[in-house]
Amino acid sequence: MTISYAQTTTTTQILQPLTVRGMTIPNRIVMPPMGTNFATAGGELSDEHMAYYRERARGGTGLIIMENVCVDHPTGSNGYTQLRLDNDHCLPRMFAFTEMMHRCGSMAGVQINHAGASADPALTGAATLSSSDVPSKPGGHAPTPMTLEQIGHVVECFGRTARRAQRAGFDMVEVHGGHSYLLNQFLSPLYNHRTDEYGGSPRNRARLLVEVLREVRSQVGERFPISVRLSADELLDGGNRLEDTLALAAHCDEYVDIWNVSAAENPNLQYQIDMARLPDGWRSTMARAFREEFGKPTITSGNVRDPQAAERIIADGDADLVAIGRGLIADPWWVRKVREGRPEEILHCISCNIGCADHRIRQGRPIRCTINPSILDNESYRATKVSVPTRVVVVGGGPAGLEAASSAAEVGCAVTLLERGEQPGGSVRHAARLPAKWRIAKYLDESVLRARRAGVDIRTGQSGEPDRVLAEHPDLVVNATGGLPVAPPITGLREHLDRPGSTVSSIIGFASRIDEVARWRGRRAVVVGAGAVGLDVMEHLVDHDVQVVLVERLPAIGNDLDMVTRLQMLEVLERGDVDVRVSTSLAEVREEGVVVRPADGEPEFIEMVHGVICLGMRPVTSGLPELIERCTGVGVPVMNIGDSVRPRKIIDAVREGRGVLKALNELGRRAEA
Incomplete structure (x- = not known):
């Protein structure tokens, strides 16, 4: 299927319907699957789930793909709490959910998944399984390579779960083949070191995904859409790049109706759950490559917040559907506000990843939103x-x-x-x-x-x-x-901090002199304090090729950061070859430099062109x-x-x-x- 659109500056394209295998999506905006930690201990939908998804359906979202559900509990479970669809006891509540989505005007999909090596045995109580013995992320648990019998069991689990989704009234099913989960652990050479028929060549590494999709199709029939989510570019040395993933996808395209084109893996989560600095729609060209290669509808995602950015993606032919994830957490009525001609009222997600990603993945909390404290009932308080x-x-x-x-x-x-x-x-x-x-x-x-x-x-x-x-x-x-x-009583600090012409600034003084940074290229600057603000300053200096010395009195940096931003900052530290001094305190401030004192060493004077003091707020x-x-x-x-x-x-x-x-x-x- 070849689709093309004329360029436009309106938002008419994203409001057009799209029909795929008998499913008509009323507009081009998709809520992608995102974990919530709302599930009950037994893996069922909670009242919070119902309220949360209902608000996004009422807000006009065309297709809502429920967060990933487990196909084989507990071995394949992901996260602190996860929905299950591996047993018929889940059906009544799921059917109530799809009825609600349809009453509100949205199509309902569900993502089915096996976590593989991304499962945490401390939470599941079971050993983790994968293609090989490679952890899904650095420092993770080493999984057990799967036997052929276990592989066959997982294939059957995916098929039965897909059939259950169809019985529950879902309009489509999505198979998760990306983001360091089990199917991706077979596709990716980073994880798959097998030497049997499931390892080695692209055809062999794609074999499990092909078998899963063939089984899913046999269970749901020909009139039920199947989507596959892939990490199109793993963005890691030794991993699949876009051309590799296209070759892998070619082996299973006959079973796929929609390609959901994502990127990255667990080790570079900042490109999977996009860090704030990435522009709207930054990976849409990956979706375009799939669209041109296979002629089927594609979904793209990637920090899309602006309606005009979504419109450009559709109008330019990069993708057929635009997934807005955290943007719909922040403003459930994103589509409705566009449709009603009031896009200026959209509450645009700031991609901070604190209440959503960090709450869910690292802290084991139910999701929240930094800029919308009412994610379950949104603007109902105004009534x-x-x-x-x-x-x-x-x-x-x-x-x-x-x-x-x-x-x-x-x-x-x-x-x-x-x-x-x-x-x-x-x-x-x-x-x-x-x-x-x-x-x-x-x-x-x-x-x-x-x-x-x-x-x-x-x-x-x-x-x-x-x-x-x-x-x-x-x-x-x-x-x-x-x-x-904060300006502690450190020798010379208060005498120099934010004084006219001084070389020592707080974040307030630094912000007022930000245009000067370009003149510091190749020279040394000192940032004292490696919390969120200090690391933001460090990033800006590195972006301008300033040599940075980062001083932190604690034994580690970024203790107050969410997990995505922390990975982002570690990447910047490496890119900028930053001289990091942990367990080191600021002892004295002078106009030409600072004196720092390591916990187990002698004081050292560091010459600098500028120093930025980020020791917190009062x-x-x-x-x-x-x-x-x-x-x-x-x-x-x-x-x-x-x-x-x-x-x-x-x-x-x-x-x-x-x-x-x-x-x-x-x-x-x-x-x-």
């Missing part, structure tokens, strides 16, 4: 307005203050936001000036626009002195004054006690939220900002929704 006129004053316009102001205004409050600086955004605004942080800068700008749409009176250049706050006659005051960089609370005293004295409650409580992440600030609704409920100004 319950305040019952009496209510005035709210918010002091501070960072992420916490902006969220509190918008949420209060969206339920009918008259809101005034007082921001000391020239523009809202708080301390995050400074870090967001780094080019790689453009998604966060966009989020801050959109947060300001959202507040203005809601009717918030934003006053910049005004701090929150009690007289000014009380002059607004508030019923509730929200203090969100944020934080400022709460700004200098005026808070007086504000509380004056306000409570006249019966006005004061909330303190965000970094002015304790410096943390944006996800914490936004969650606490939305907490203004609970405060309004407790004041009797708004009934519980």
Whole structure:
């Protein structure tokens, strides 16, 4: 099948239907399978699952592919909690799910999977299986190479699970053949070291996938679509590149209706779960290669947030369907807002990977979202307005203050936001000036626009002195004054930090001098502190070919990072040949350099062109006690939220900002929704 589209600057292409083997998808937007940790201990759909997926279907998503389900429990299980479809007891709840999806207007698919070496025996209680004895990631468990009998059993499991999906009312099934899971562990020379008929040549390495797809087709018949997800380019030395994967896919194309074209493996997760700096649709050319080679519909993914980027992908013929994963966690109504002509209201995912990927994979928590604290019911809070006129004053316009102001205004409050600086955004605004942080800068700008749409009176250049706050006659005051960089009593630090013409900056001073970095090429800069902010600074310096010395008093770097960003930063450290000094403290700051002291060594002077001190943040609370005293004295409650409580992440600030609704409920100004 050959499909071509004219280029356009509208969003008409992504709203067009597509029919594949009798399944008509109402538009070109796909919610790809993403784990949630919402499943019950028995592997069944929970109420949270139902609410979560229902909101994305109500939001207009054309095809929702349920997160991967286990075909053989417990050996093939993945993650802390995983849905199961390996037993008929799962059918009733799954059928209720597909009925719900169809009532809301979405097509429903399900991804079936065996984790192979990616299973964790500590969670499954079973030995891991794979093509060979290669762990799925560095430091992982060494699996047991599968026998021919075990291979045959897995083939049967995939077929039975696909048939069960069809019985449950799903419109299609997707077989997961990528991302370091079992089928990929046979396809990839990184994992497959076998010498029998399942190893060696591309035909042999593709044999298991061919057998699985043949069995799935025999179970579901000719009128049921089958999708296959592949890591088209593993982006690793010695792994499959795009041309290799196309050759592998040719052996099984006859059984495939849709190619879901992804990339990367467990060791380079930052290209599988895209790091923030990758542009919208960065891997769409891989999907185009599959589309041109096999003439079948393709799905592409890769940080797609902007409707125009999705439109270009379809219009240019790169793919037929665009998968928006984390973007639909952030805004379940992404499609609906495009369809209704209000794309400016989309809450664009910032690709931070904290509440979604890190919660789910590393921390064993159910997923959350940094910028949307209500992923299960989304914007439903707006339907319950305040019952009496209510005035709210918010002091501070960072992420916490902006969220509190918008949420209060969206339920009918008259809101005034007082921001000391020239523009809202708080301390995050400074870090967001780094080019790689453009998604966060966009989020801050959109947060300001959202507040203005809601009717918030934003006053910049005004701090929150009690007289000014009380002059607004508030019923509730929200203090969100944020934080400022820490400057410990280290010799020379306070004398040099952010002084005019100084060579020593905090993140605030560095952001204001960011244009100077290009002139430091080939010279040495010192970054003190290897937390999230320090590593962001290091990345920017490396991008400009600056020689970086990274100083961290703890024995490891990036302790506060999510797993995807951590991998990203390790890659940057290697690319920039960064001189990393862990277990090393800053002892003295001079204009021409710094003195550092290793835990087990002698002090050392490091000459530098510039030093950036990133030793964390401290709460700004200098005026808070007086504000509380004056306000409570006249019966006005004061909330303190965000970094002015304790410096943390944006996800914490936004969650606490939305907490203004609970405060309004407790004041009797708004009934519980």
